[in-house]
Amino acid sequence: xxxxxxxxxxxxxxxxxxxxxxxxxxxxxxxxxxxxxxxxxxxxxxxxxxxxxxxxxxxxxxxxxxxxxxxxxxxxxxxxxxxxxxxxxxxxxxxxxxxxxxxxxxxxxxxxxxxxxxxxxxxxxxxxxxxxxxxxxxxxxxxxxxxxxxxxxxxxxxxxxxxxxxxxxxxxxxxxxxxxxxxxxxxxxxxxxxxxxxxxxxxxxxxxxxxxxxxxxxxxxxxxxxxxxxxxxxxxxxxxxxxxxxxxxxxxxxxxxxxxxxxxxxxxxxxxxxxxxxxxxxxxxxxxxxxxxxxxxxxxxxxxxxxxxxxxxxxxxxxxxxx
Ligand code: FAD
Numbered sequence: 001x002x003x004x005x006x007x008x009x010x011x012x013x014x015x016x017x018x019x020x021x022x023x024x025x026x027x028x029x030x031x032x033x034x035x036x037x038x039x040x041x042x043x044x045x046x047x048x049x050x051x052x053x054x055x056x057x058x059x060x061x062x063x064x065x066x067x068x069x070x071x072x073x074x075x076x077x078x079x080x081x082x083x084x085x086x087x088x089x090x091x092x093x094x095x096x097x098x099x100x101x102x103x104x105x106x107x108x109x110x111x112x113x114x115x116x117x118x119x120x121x122x123x124x125x126x127x128x129x130x131x132x133x134x135x136x137x138x139x140x141x142x143x144x145x146x147x148x149x150x151x152x153x154x155x156x157x158x159x160x161x162x163x164x165x166x167x168x169x170x171x172x173x174x175x176x177x178x179x180x181x182x183x184x185x186x187x188x189x190x191x192x193x194x195x196x197x198x199x200x201x202x203x204x205x206x207x208x209x210x211x212x213x214x215x216x217x218x219x220x221x222x223x224x225x226x227x228x229x230x231x232x233x234x235x236x237x238x239x240x241x242x243x244x245x246x247x248x249x250x251x252x253x254x255x256x257x258x259x260x261x262x263x264x265x266x267x268x269x270x271x272x273x274x275x276x277x278x279x280x281x282x283x284x285x286x287x288x289x290x291x292x293x294x295x296x297x298x299x300x301x302x303x304x305x306x307x308x309x310x311x312x313x314x315x316x317x318x319x320x321x322x323x
Contacts, residue, residue, distance in 0.1 A: 001127055002034035006089035008080060009040040009052060010099050014069075016040075016048050018204050019095035021162035023155055024056040026093055026122040028163065030129045034090070035059055038171075039083040041068035041076070046173070053171035056163050060171045061087070063178050070189040076103045079178045081110070086176065089150065091129065096154040096259070097203065104152045115152040116144050118259070120159045120282065137255055137278035157204050158261040159282075200234040202251065207233030207264045210253060210280070213240035214269015214290065214309055221247055223313045224268055230320045236260065236280075238270045254279035266316075268309040272297030289313065 005027035009020040020038070027036045038057035040048050042064070049060040063079050080103055084092065094100030096118045108115040120141070121132035131144045131153055202208065209228040211221050221235065228235045236258070237251040253260055255278040265283035270276060272288070272295055280286070281300050288301035289309045298304045305312050 002032045003090040004034045005031045005091045007038045008094040010095045014044040019157040021055045022160045023093040025163045028056045049173045054165040057171045060173045072187045074185045092152045096156045100154040108152045113150040117154045202234045205234035207231045208236045208262045209266045210236035211268050212238035212270030218246050227317045238276050
């Protein structure tokens with residue numbers, strides 16, 4: 001059964017986030033000959049259409065409007081709803097990001113259709129789409145099938161690989177004019193204050209070096225940042241470290257922080273509380289550095305180093321510099 005599948009491209013600072021391309025890969029898995037459409041918003045939207053085509057979009061709907069450069073609920077809701085009304089898709093994918101988590105349930109509720117959030121896998125089995133998502137803070141996974149009607153799905157970043165770009169692929173690019181009545185926009189972004197360092201985006205990072213209360217101070221994060229820089233990764237943190245004021249809450253990983261699935265997660269001075277594991281236990285390889293051999297983090301770690309992080313982390317940095 002062929003399906004029309006719509007993907008909302010996630011754009012940050014005028015660039016496509018990788019999860020947009022992962023959503024296109026998921027769309028390609030389930031379209032079964034139907035059309036894969038990507039919607040992209042913002043004043044640079046048109047320039048992003050080619051990349052979307054190379055990664056699997058058959059059609060790109062461009063809404064070039066500078067009121068969509070920064071995400072706001074009202075503007076995105078109106079623009080995306082208009083795209084959905086135009087395309088009439090069977091399945092709609094967004095990233096399980098701040099954007100997708102806000103706009104998808106809002107429109108699904110308005111349309112009275114279903115939503116499956118935080119999917120870690122999407123497969124076609126006997127002609128039906130099977131969505132996999134974690135439950136019980138990542139301790140188990142459920143598979144869900146939607147029997148009929150339109151469905152929204154948000155995809156957790158770093159779980160479904162993006163397709164290799166095919167420069168010969170072309171998409172039909174359509175411009176959609178969306179205008180907003182000023183009284184319908186309840187929020188206007190006046191300034192964006194970035195609290196985390198420029199560089200690798202934590203939720204899409206392939207390598208994360210994460211620090212907990214064992215790091216002991218804001219200065220204690222410096223060796224972790226050095227290791228992350230050498231590895232081309234990002235720095236994350238436990239809530240313990242954030243609560244202690246060692247780092248900003250933007251770095252928090254866990255049940256009430258970011259959920260990450262990097263290829264490599266290096267946990268330094270983190271005990272491994274269930275709420276922290278909820279945000280990182282699906283990482284592909286976990287390395288734990290902790291001076292307590294009984295720490296719970298070792299139960300989920302692929303490699304454990306019992307030792308003082310202030311000795312181990314600089315040693316790792318020096319060794320990786322040689323590679
Ligand atoms: P601790 O538990 O204090 O662990 C510090 C570890 O560092 C210890 O294991 C110690 O052995 C080790 N250590 C100390 N010094 C060194 C050293 N020099 N070298 C090596 N190891 C050292 N937590 C999250 O992380 N994310 C969440 O999203 C989150 N959400 C929560 C939501 C709720 C509703 C609640 C109730 C709690 C939540 N928590 C969350 C908090 C969570 O329960 C833990 O309190 C927190 O994760 C502990 O942080 P920690 O591991 O850094 O600190």
